[in-house]
Amino acid sequence: MSEPSPNWERDVLEKLALSAVQEQRRSRHWSILFKTLGFLYLFIVLFMVAGWFRSDGVSLPKAHTALVDLQGVIAADQASADSVIGSLQSAFEDGKTKGVILRINSPGGSPVQAGQIHDEIKRLRALHPRIPLYAVVDDICASGGYYVAVGADKIFVDKASIVGSIGVLMDGFGFTGTMQKLGVERRLLTAGENKGFLDPFSPLDPKQQAYAGQMLEEIHGQFIAVVREGRGKRLKETPEMFSGLVWSGEKSIQLGLADALGSVESVARDVIKAEDIVDYTQQEGLVERLAGRLGATMAKGWSPFAQAGVKLR
Structure with a gap:
């Protein structure tokens, strides 16, 4: 049985830190995606209210x-x-x-x-x-x-x-x-x-x-x-x-x-x-x-x- 590396504690901490950073990045990406979808939805709603689109999302011509x-x-x-x-x-x-x-x-x-x-x-x-x-x-x-x-x-x-x-x-x-x-x-x-x-x-x-x-x-x-x-x-x-x-x-x-x-x-x-x-x-x-x-x-x-x-x- 091989002896553990003398720096194994540091290796474990580095892996944990790296995993935490990757998790934060994934959370940030999902956050950006949901915010983008939210802004897009709000944008479409505002255009519909302004009369640029019909309620089914079809763009209306001027006449x-x-x-x-x-x-x-x-x-x-x-x-x-x-x-x-x-x-x-x-x-x-x-x-x-x-x-x-x-x-x-x-x-x-x-x-x-x-x-x-x-x-x-x-x-x-x-x-x-x-x-x-x-x-x-x-x-x-x-x-x-x-x-x-x-x-x-x-x-x-x-x-x-x-x-x-x-x-x-x-x-x-x-009958x-x-x-x-x-x-x-x-x-x-x-x-x-x-x-x-x-x-x-x-x-x-x-x-x-x-x-x-x-x-x-x-x-x-x-x-x-x-x-x-x-x-x-x-x-x-x-x-x-x-x-x-x-x-x-x-x-x-x-x-x-x-x-x-x-x-x-x-x-x-x-x-x-x-x-x-x-x-x-x-x-x-x-x-x-x-x-x-x-x-x-x-x-x-x-x-x-x-x-x-x-x-x-």
Whole structure:
């Protein structure tokens, strides 16, 4: 066994001192890194507050066209009024927005959700009279989608777009014949003679059917009034215009249901005169989507009207 070096104590102390110095250097490097990240975060926040960046970190041009998408069925758990309205408000409130394009690709949906979006469009146009809003149709702008579109200053379509379907429907199923064949008895207890309104497992009541038809006519009348108000003298009414039929984009221009052919890019470039397009469409997170669907499911479970499905579609 070899004897320890006479200077082993000094060697140990030197190693300990060197280790302490290295540890201090590592701590200093981490400190510098975290401080740098902190200053960078603060820098970005200040720029966002100053309006140089959008909330998603995208740099905004001095003047731009704001884009808001309305895609799919208009419903509380899909293309909801809350998300579309929030997107439109953000677009109009940005001081660099020169014009707003609402891009629509929707077969329709809830008359309530569509009406709320339409009313907010009118409010925002009155509040910001210098900022025009144009609807641009992709594949389809029918029923509730068209209800929203008529609130715009102008409607642009593709020649092959599907436009119209100015009508209201209430759909559902009747299972009484099937139940009889299977020997199933329906036991429905209600307080109020019409509480089981249009129950799919009970025979259709003529009085309730007449009442439903009257209600649909009322909502249809509201739809027609909105179209006439929005399109004004541009509308060339025909006997079939409010029958629920649809037309091609080219034909819809001839009928005054739309104004001209155009895409998002052409409207931004040639009409608004601001080629830079910034998308303001709100993207709902997983929690919001689940909450919206849960609410819609609960509403369907409690309401016979929701089960029957009153739609601008």
